[in-house]
Structures are given as C-alpha cells and as structure tokens.
Amino acid sequence: MPVHNSEISEIFNDMADLLEIQGSNTFRVRAYRNAARTIENLSRSAVDMVNQDEDLTELKGIGKDLAKKIKEIVETGELSMLEDLKKEIPFELSDFMDIPGIGPKRVHAIYEELGVKSLDELKKAAEKHRIQEIGGFGEKTEKIILEGLKKADKTEKRLKLSIADEIATPLLEYLRKAEGVKEVIVAGSYRRRKETVGDLDILVSHKKNSDMMEHFIKYEDVRKVISSGKTRSSVLLRSGLQVDLRSVAEVSCGAALHYFTGSKAHNIAIRKIGQSKGLKINEYGIFKGKKRIAGKTEEEVFRSVGLPYIQPELRENRGEIEAAKNKKLPSLVKLKDIRGDLHSHTNRTDGNFSLEEMAKGAKERGYEYLAITDHSKHVTVAGGMDSKELSEQIREIDKLNDKIDGITILKSIELDILEDGTLDLPNDILKELDFVYCSVHYKFNLSREKQTERIIRAMDNPYFNILAHPTGRLIGKRDPYEVDMEQLMKAAKERGCFMEINSNPERLDLSDIHTKMAKDMRIKISISTDAHNITDFDYIRFGICQGRRGWLEKQDVLNTRGLDELKKLINR
C-alpha cells in the first residue's frame, strides 16, 4: 500500500495535536508541525525517497528521529508512537481545538477536570454549565464552546479566491471612503493569491483621530463583531468570511504588510535570519536594540536581512528564501506575457458562444491566437463531436481564419482519454489539428496505479500534446482523482507532452505544488481558461496567479510564445 505524503503529514499533525494537549514541550510539538509541512510541500513522494534509500535528514526540519518515523510510516502505514499516544489520550480531543478560542491548554483542563472526551460530551457539559466550574473558565468561554460546536457542524470552509475577490472589492471601496484614510491593502493569503482564502487581513493607514475602526464595524455586510480594539478589529461578514482590519502607522507600513502577508512559515524563517543578525523583526519594523532601522516598505524589510524582494506568491517557505540568498529567484510570469488561450469551447458542444464570437472575444483581449478545443464524442452530455463533426469544425475554422484579421484560430480538441487509455477519436482526424488537448472526464475512481497507467498509455499516442486539468479536482467539491503525478510528469517529459494549469477558479488544476514539480522537471505549461463564455477568458488572471505560486517564468509557459514558435514547440 503506497503511503501518500499527505498521510504522513497528517500523522505528524495528529502527533503534534496530542502532544500539545498532553502538555508536551512546545518546541517538540512545533518540530512535528514543521515536519508535517515539509512533507506536505515535498514535490516528490516520500515513499520513493525511502525506497531509494535517500537521506531524509537532508530535508528541512527532519532529523534522525523523524526520518526514522517517516520510514516506519512508509513501511507499515502507521506510526506506533501515535497509536500508543491515542491509548493515553482520547484522539477526539484534538477535534476540540477546531473550536475557535479553544486551544490545547483548555482542552487539557476540560479533559482533566471533567473527564470529557468527545464532542458530544463536551456539548452536554457546556449545556449543563459544568464548564464554568473549571478554574480559569467562565460564562463567556462556555458560550464560545457552544457556539463553536454549532459552527463546526456547518464545516466552515475556505472560500475560493474568485469569491474572496468578489467580497473584497466592494469592502475595500467602502473602507477607502472613511475619513482620514490614506491606504487600504489586503494582505494574507489573499495577497499571496492562494487558491482558497480563509479570511481577509486588511491593513489601513490613516490620519490620527480617524474613525476608521468605527467605520469598519458599521459596514452593511457585517453579521457580527468578533473583537474591536484601537489597532485591530475582527468581524464576520454575512458570507461567513472573517475580516480582520489592522491600523498601521506609516513608518511601519512595509513591516506590517510583510508580517500580515505571511505565510507564517515564511515569516518565521525571515525573523530567524533577522535574529541571527541581531535584529528584531515584528509588524512595527526592524529593530536594532530599541532603534527602528527599517519598516516603511517591504523592500526595506528584505534588505535588512540581506535579501532581494520576494514576490508575495512565493512566500510559502518552499525554498524562496534560499533562492533569494543565492540570487536564483524566478522572474515570475505576468498577465501581459500571455499571447493566446489554448483551451476554449464553442456552442458546437457545451460552450455558449459561436466560433466567431469567441474569436472576437479573444481578439478584444489582445490575443494573437485562440485554440478551439470542443469536446469529443464520449462526453455525450456536452454533445461531444465525432470525426465528421470535427472535420466540419476544421473547415469552419479555415473559413473564419480567411475572414477575420488580427487573430489566428487554432484547430484543436479536448479529446477524452478512455478507460483503457486509448483516445476517443482516430489518429487520421487528429492529424488535421494544430495540436491536441487530452483529458479524463469519467472513471475518476480507478486505483492510483490504473489511473496513472491509463493516462500514460494515452500519452503514448503521438498526437497527445497537452494534458488538461490533470487531476480533475473541483475545489471544495470534488477531490482530485488518485494519480501518481510524479510518474505522469516523467512520462510527459519523455514523450514531449505538456501540462495545463486550468485557470477556472473552481479548478486551478495543476495545483501550485504540482506546478512547481513540472517546473523542476522542465515541463512546459499551458496556462489557459477552458472558457465556455467570452467573459471566462478573464479567468486567466487566476491561472497566472497559480503559475506564479508554482514559480513559473515566462519561458516556462507555452502560450507566452508567438504563433510560429508555439507551433514548433508543441508538436512532437
């Protein structure tokens, strides 16, 4: 049974939870959490590393002990120490910590004092007002627990970046109307352009005596004020999104922006470097003793620790600090580098606009080319094309290309990969196309081995060029299908195939980590939108963000090329 990296990191996180509740050394707890993160962010499978007898202690935060534990997990699928720990402390206690306001110390107290060991029992204890009986606990804490339990039922989810955009835009506009306001900027994972956002961290600078905080909590979309102070307030919007507003002085703007942009792991790493240079770094600035030596801009913050500016999308402590030190930071791809879209649909299958309308929409966006990739026949619900219909469309595109100026329409298809790895249409029609996009649309639940084999077999066909939405996931709705991405990428590399970042904010597939894997393996990427509408072309901005989070540079992306170069590059 192959063990996934995510399972290893989950075991380490479980270890950390239980150790923390047990009252273990906090740094030991942190070591487990760090290790969990390292494994989760690994662009290779830990199983392979163990099997190839590689030295795991080379990895950040993995020492002799944790290396041994990783090996044990890989070989047995579990960690005996965790199993032992579960016998000492009820495992369900770790769920208590999902309640906001409840941490390990309080969980420990509840368990020790009341013997409560499940969420059910916790609810009953709170309802009978037994929580208040515990020293250091009061009425409010009890209420927090009851409310938290209610909320846990609804499984508070992270919002997709596109939704966060929709919520943030009017809020920012509103905040900018406050009296005495100077600057308003969103930090946090929103600024790092992560695919989902847990909350919004907004920084404001304003004149003295501004009513900023007052203004903020009066926003019409506020459902509940969580906390409100002079420098920081938190509210819950009706959408369920939490927004934290922080007031910052101008001298501290850069330091605060860096601090609240995160990620936490990145910040810790930066602060450690600062510490080694005798500096204290916090949200107010960079301090040498009591003297502030920097903090007005983010550039100053980085300079003070001897680093060049690091783009927000890279700040995940996935090697960006080492790259910065070695002057190896990527020059990230930009929206304006994109010269065409390689994945789009028309009303011949499940799109909403005609070929010509889509072409005009792409042209209006300044594109030099647009590839039409309608579905093939197996996708019956979308009215997929057979050979005859495809050849009709090919002739239609030829005609349109004669008629329309300023943009070239490329002939392509989103061709289904069948269960046995064959392609949905025969090669004699595929050879008429400029290139072929391929994808999986059914039988998502094959075993990891079978799914991997299926796609690699498809890649064996010489007309296979680009793998669309390589894991099939829909964020928050459908998990990615099981597939060995490393194997897929190796196969793609050997055969001259490419990968897609599907820019639809529901998909963003490849993920950031897999994008980085492709980059490391020198596999070029199509950043395209899968547009079914003209406005869908604008999803490209989310794909670009994902590409940037995966360290992509202009030259790593297929559709930053001019038409001739693209055609040369894409054909096997």
Place this chain on the structure above:
DNA sequence: GCCGTTTTCGGCCCGACTGTTTTCAGTCG
C-alpha cells in the same frame, strides 16, 4: 525534536485581544 559561519547544548518568532483575574494565561494570526 531540530539545529549550528561564535554553538553538539541551549536555544527555538512576536504582539494584540479576551476573559477571568487583580497581574496574567490562553489563543490567535
């Protein structure tokens, strides 16, 4: 439990807000 361009031992990021207390611990980001 990890880690070392002063270190193989003694550190390990830092401050605001809240609740329950009378000076602070816990939690959060």
